[in-house]
Amino acid sequence: MEIASMNNNDKNSSNIFTNGLLWFKSLYEKLFAKIIGIAKQFKKIGKDDPRRVIHSLKVGVALTLVSLFYYFQPLYNGFGVSTMWAIMTVVVVFEFSVGATLGKGLNRGMATLLAGALGVGAHYLASASGKVVEPILLALFVFLQAFATTFIRFFPQVKARYDYGMLIFILTFCLVSISGFRVDEIVDMAHKRLSTILIGASVCVIISIFVCPVWAGEDLHKLVANNMEKLGKFLEGFGDEIFKSAEVEESKDAKKSLIEYKSVLNSKNAEETLANFARWEPGHGQFKYRHPWRQYLKIGGLIRQCACRIDALNGYINSEIKAPEEIKEKIKETSKEMSIECGKALKELSNSVRKMNLPISADEHITNAKKSAKNLNSLLKSGINNWEEINLLQVIPLATIASILTDIVICVDEIGQGVNELATLAHFKKSNNKEITTKVVEKIELSNNNIIEGSRKVHDCSSHDVVITINESNMKL
Amino acid sequence: MEIASMNNNDKNSSNIFTNGLLWFKSLYEKLFAKIIGIAKQFKKIGKDDPRRVIHSLKVGVALTLVSLFYYFQPLYNGFGVSTMWAIMTVVVVFEFSVGATLGKGLNRGMATLLAGALGVGAHYLASASGKVVEPILLALFVFLQAFATTFIRFFPQVKARYDYGMLIFILTFCLVSISGFRVDEIVDMAHKRLSTILIGASVCVIISIFVCPVWAGEDLHKLVANNMEKLGKFLEGFGDEIFKSAEVEESKDAKKSLIEYKSVLNSKNAEETLANFARWEPGHGQFKYRHPWRQYLKIGGLIRQCACRIDALNGYINSEIKAPEEIKEKIKETSKEMSIECGKALKELSNSVRKMNLPISADEHITNAKKSAKNLNSLLKSGINNWEEINLLQVIPLATIASILTDIVICVDEIGQGVNELATLAHFKKSNNKEITTKVVEKIELSNNNIIEGSRKVHDCSSHDVVITINESNMKL
Numbered sequence: 001m002e003i004a005s006m007n008n009n010d011k012n013s014s015n016i017f018t019n020g021l022l023w024f025k026s027l028y029e030k031l032f033a034k035i036i037g038i039a040k041q042f043k044k045i046g047k048d049d050p051r052r053v054i055h056s057l058k059v060g061v062a063l064t065l066v067s068l069f070y071y072f073q074p075l076y077n078g079f080g081v082s083t084m085w086a087i088m089t090v091v092v093v094f095e096f097s098v099g100a101t102l103g104k105g106l107n108r109g110m111a112t113l114l115a116g117a118l119g120v121g122a123h124y125l126a127s128a129s130g131k132v133v134e135p136i137l138l139a140l141f142v143f144l145q146a147f148a149t150t151f152i153r154f155f156p157q158v159k160a161r162y163d164y165g166m167l168i169f170i171l172t173f174c175l176v177s178i179s180g181f182r183v184d185e186i187v188d189m190a191h192k193r194l195s196t197i198l199i200g201a202s203v204c205v206i207i208s209i210f211v212c213p214v215w216a217g218e219d220l221h222k223l224v225a226n227n228m229e230k231l232g233k234f235l236e237g238f239g240d241e242i243f244k245s246a247e248v249e250e251s252k253d254a255k256k257s258l259i260e261y262k263s264v265l266n267s268k269n270a271e272e273t274l275a276n277f278a279r280w281e282p283g284h285g286q287f288k289y290r291h292p293w294r295q296y297l298k299i300g301g302l303i304r305q306c307a308c309r310i311d312a313l314n315g316y317i318n319s320e321i322k323a324p325e326e327i328k329e330k331i332k333e334t335s336k337e338m339s340i341e342c343g344k345a346l347k348e349l350s351n352s353v354r355k356m357n358l359p360i361s362a363d364e365h366i367t368n369a370k371k372s373a374k375n376l377n378s379l380l381k382s383g384i385n386n387w388e389e390i391n392l393l394q395v396i397p398l399a400t401i402a403s404i405l406t407d408i409v410i411c412v413d414e415i416g417q418g419v420n421e422l423a424t425l426a427h428f429k430k431s432n433n434k435e436i437t438t439k440v441v442e443k444i445e446l447s448n449n450n451i452i453e454g455s456r457k458v459h460d461c462s463s464h465d466v467v468i469t470i471n472e473s474n475m476k477l
Numbered sequence: 478m479e480i481a482s483m484n485n486n487d488k489n490s491s492n493i494f495t496n497g498l499l500w501f502k503s504l505y506e507k508l509f510a511k512i513i514g515i516a517k518q519f520k521k522i523g524k525d526d527p528r529r530v531i532h533s534l535k536v537g538v539a540l541t542l543v544s545l546f547y548y549f550q551p552l553y554n555g556f557g558v559s560t561m562w563a564i565m566t567v568v569v570v571f572e573f574s575v576g577a578t579l580g581k582g583l584n585r586g587m588a589t590l591l592a593g594a595l596g597v598g599a600h601y602l603a604s605a606s607g608k609v610v611e612p613i614l615l616a617l618f619v620f621l622q623a624f625a626t627t628f629i630r631f632f633p634q635v636k637a638r639y640d641y642g643m644l645i646f647i648l649t650f651c652l653v654s655i656s657g658f659r660v661d662e663i664v665d666m667a668h669k670r671l672s673t674i675l676i677g678a679s680v681c682v683i684i685s686i687f688v689c690p691v692w693a694g695e696d697l698h699k700l701v702a703n704n705m706e707k708l709g710k711f712l713e714g715f716g717d718e719i720f721k722s723a724e725v726e727e728s729k730d731a732k733k734s735l736i737e738y739k740s741v742l743n744s745k746n747a748e749e750t751l752a753n754f755a756r757w758e759p760g761h762g763q764f765k766y767r768h769p770w771r772q773y774l775k776i777g778g779l780i781r782q783c784a785c786r787i788d789a790l791n792g793y794i795n796s797e798i799k800a801p802e803e804i805k806e807k808i809k810e811t812s813k814e815m816s817i818e819c820g821k822a823l824k825e826l827s828n829s830v831r832k833m834n835l836p837i838s839a840d841e842h843i844t845n846a847k848k849s850a851k852n853l854n855s856l857l858k859s860g861i862n863n864w865e866e867i868n869l870l871q872v873i874p875l876a877t878i879a880s881i882l883t884d885i886v887i888c889v890d891e892i893g894q895g896v897n898e899l900a901t902l903a904h905f906k907k908s909n910n911k912e913i914t915t916k917v918v919e920k921i922e923l924s925n926n927n928i929i930e931g932s933r934k935v936h937d938c939s940s941h942d943v944v945i946t947i948n949e950s951n952m953k954l
Contacts, residue, residue, distance in 0.1 A: 041632065042628075045628075045631050045632065046628075052628065052631045053628065055627065056623075056624045056625075056627040056628040057624055059623050059624065059627040059647075060619075060620040060621070060623040060624035060627070061620070063619055063620070063623045063647075063651060064616050064619055064620045064623075067615075067616060067619050067651065067655050068616075070655045070656075071612040071615075071616070084652060084656075087648070087651050087652060087655070088648060088652075091644060091647050091648045091651065092644065092648070135548040138544075138548075139541050139544060139545075139548070142537075142540055142541055142544050143537040143538070143540070143541045144537070146533075146536050146537040146540045146541075147533045147534055147536065147537035148533075150532065150533040150536040150537070151519075151522075151523075151529065151530065151533040154522050154529045155518065155522065167568060167569065170536075170540070170568050171564070171565060171568045171569070174540060174544065174564050174568065175561060175564060175565075178544050178547045178564070179547075179561075265781075265785070266745050266746075268743050268746075269743075269745075269746040304742075305788075308742070308785045308788050308789065309789060311782075311785050312785065312786060312789045312881065312884070315884060396876040396879070396880055397880070399873040399876045399877060400876065400877045400880040400881070402873070403873055403874070403877040404789065404877070407789070407792060
């Protein structure tokens with residue numbers, strides 16, 4: 001009995017020991033896996049956009065530079081504790097893109113200047129009115145100013161560009177006017193604060209512009225071009241996949257590239273933010289000051305509209321279409337052509353935007369797509385007599401695909417017009433790669449309403465006469 | 478001659494005078510019009526959402542309260558110049574909604590605490606290493622910390638919820654560790670700063686929660702419900718308008734209410750921001766802490782998908798459809814029913830979300846819409862023998878409308894399922910208005926693929942068997 005119980009005890013304690021060991025091991029493994037996971041995410045985020053690493057380094061350098069003011073006696077003697085404001089400015093103002101940094105820096109500088117002046121004024125006004133009334137008057141000023149400025153922040157125009165400035169305005173006004181109640185050298189304080197803020201903001205702006213700059217305008221430019229390319233890829237892919245039998249297994253990569261367009265649907269916010277930043281930026285590279293950033297937003301809107309149609313089309317990929325072979329073949333060819341030509345047009349437009357060349361061949365593709373749409377139209381009209389035995393139900397998916405594709409042709413045409421406008425506004429050059437042998441000035445007679453005789457209006461663009469104008473002044477370049 | 482020239486001179490000078498007067502008058506009028514315009518915008522912004530006025534008043538009150546620390550000698554003796562930090566905290570932390578204010582306040586508090594502790598540590602470590610090495614070591618710490626934290630801000634999870642905290646972390650660490658180089662009572666400084674920040678943040682949070690609170694969660698809840706209603710309105714309206722002849726002039730109001738759905742397409746960002754804020758909020762009103770806010774995002778995504786289909790449908794409003802009367806009549810009826818039933822279902826779902834009731838009758842409407850889709854299906858199949866003489870081209874718009882509507886039925890069904898999930902997760906109550914006579918537990922046999930025999934897959938949802946489950950525990954309430 002005793003031996004058995006001892007054995008049992010031994011077993012129990014060794015069990016506890018083993019369990020404890022296992023628990024520690026699993027904890028260690030979990031922790032290790034977590035750390036590995038975070039390290040991988042670090043690597044991925046750095047790899048996705050190496051500019052992020054550079055930006056982090058730039059912030060580190062800027063802060064270290066500004067903090068030198070603290071370490072060196074001669075610099076410190078000049079500004080004293082106000083150096084703090086330089087550090088705060090760098091931390092708060094240094095943003096990823098040049099536009100955002102400049103916007104914030106200018107907002108901060110101007111707001112500090114304006115609010116500082118008003119604050120000093122409020123301080124003198126209050127102090128002139130006697131010791132008893134002074135705090136009451138100051139409190140009233142603070143309340144009224146905070147109320148009015150906070151309300152003004154709700155204005156959409158103000159919110160988009162001057163929100164940060166408004167915040168700093170409230171802050172500085174309060175600090176300066178209230179501090180005046182205690183500190184007598186209020187003007188000296190305001191002056192020191194303003195100069196340290198200017199130093200901090202200048203460091204940010206200089207490093208941001210001259211060390212590996214990230215231009216919001218360039219990002220917007222690329223984003224719009226990439227979005228067009230994504231849609232183009234889908235349409236080209238759709239042209240190939242559209243009537244493939246469901247049995248043929250697609251490669252995963254092909255599928256992935258097809259659904260890339262989904263990200264386009266939600267790009268509005270990113271585009272607007274970038275456009276707001278871009279407007280603060282000076283001329284750089286191919287982009288002059290006052291580059292037509294608004295036009296990018298317009299094109300972006302059209303692209304999203306097109307993406308919406310494509311989303312409707314996406315449901316028909318890999319669908320089995322049971323229509324008779326003869327009809328299938330006929331509709332297939334023209335649909336395929338429409339889709340592929342639209343895809344090519346979008347890719348060409350994307351390319352021309354990216355390289356800032358005139359989109360010459362895109363217009364040809366759009367014309368081709370429109371011709372295909374017209375062909376489909378007459379095909380459906382003429383072929384009808386032979387198709388008496390068909391099952392209407394079987395033709396509906398085909399008809400829907402064709403109909404949505406027609407809508408897409410119209411969308412692509414609009415995008416093409418938008419890009420042409422951009423090319424005129426931003427003075428795109430003619431391409432160096434190709435000889436332009438003929439001026440493509442062609443007036444396409446078929447108005448959109450006639451493409452499919454159902455004569456329905458798509459977003460009220462009842463008749464686009466496509467006139468491709470080539471800016472004469474640019475032809476000379 | 479003289480008289481004439483004098484007359485001319487007189488004329489000239491009187492002309493100049495009149496012109497000057499006119500110029501002044503037009504300037505005055507322009508200025509006046511501008512001021513009137515701004516005043517009108519003020520009024521509009523306040524009227525659109527009166528909570529904005531209240532929010533501005535709240536900010537004014539909070540700032541005035543905090544600035545009292547400066548005016549009253551006993552309070553000022555305790556904190557001194559550090560009171561400044563309380564004011565800064567109020568200006569920066571006080572946001573429109575409770576969730577945003579709480580999120581910023583907690584971020585600021587925690588980041589200050591953590592970075593303050595680390596900063597003090599860095600200071601002691603550096604000062605222990607001798608007078609020469611100290612500034613070098615401090616600069617190194619500042620650089621490394623700024624680099625690492627700035628990079629971490631790029632993590633999407635961090636960016637969504639802790640971006641502001643990271644900013645304050647950099648700021649506080651730099652200020653505390655560098656200040657230590659000059660100020661000897663660094664712990665006292667850190668302590669004062671932390672306590673004033675806590676006071677500022679508390680004032681914000683208390684006023685934000687207890688004076689006319691604006692809950693981000695409630696806004697999200699209403700936004701999702703409103704979006705569903707907008708789509709519902711469109712679909713009901715479409716049902717009525719769909720086959721109206723183009724000659725009947727619509728009222729402008731009707732048209733306006735139809736295109737309200739467009740705003741839904743771009744609501745993703747607003748929803749995500751609100752959901753992020755909502756997660757900071759404590760339980761309030763009907764919403765418990767840990768309300769399933771994520772489910773709103775899921776429903777929002779489905780609603781946008783549906784809005785995309787509706788956008789495709791919108792092109793067919795007021796289109797003249799030339800199909801033979803017989804076919805038109807037949808398809809019209811079922812299409813109209815599908816559209817109206819879907820609209821009713823969405824309105825009912827919206828209502829049930831708004832009132833947090835179980836969406837009983839919505840399921841009936843969805844079932845009806847599905848039946849109509851099935852009817853359309855069999856109609857197209859059976860009727861085909863009589864329709865040999867039809868022009869295929871004329872039927873295509875009709876077919877497309879029917880096909881898109883079928884897609885929409887599927888979307889609405891998915892939204893219904895999303896709302897049912899939400900109802901289970903958030904314990905919606907049963908409606909008080911109606912007697913629920915039967916438990917609607919119906920398994921609808923028709924799988925979506927069979928609705929139109931074309932058997933195409935719509936976003937891979939190959940077979941939804943709609944099981945409407947009513948949470949038993951809620952039925953007892």
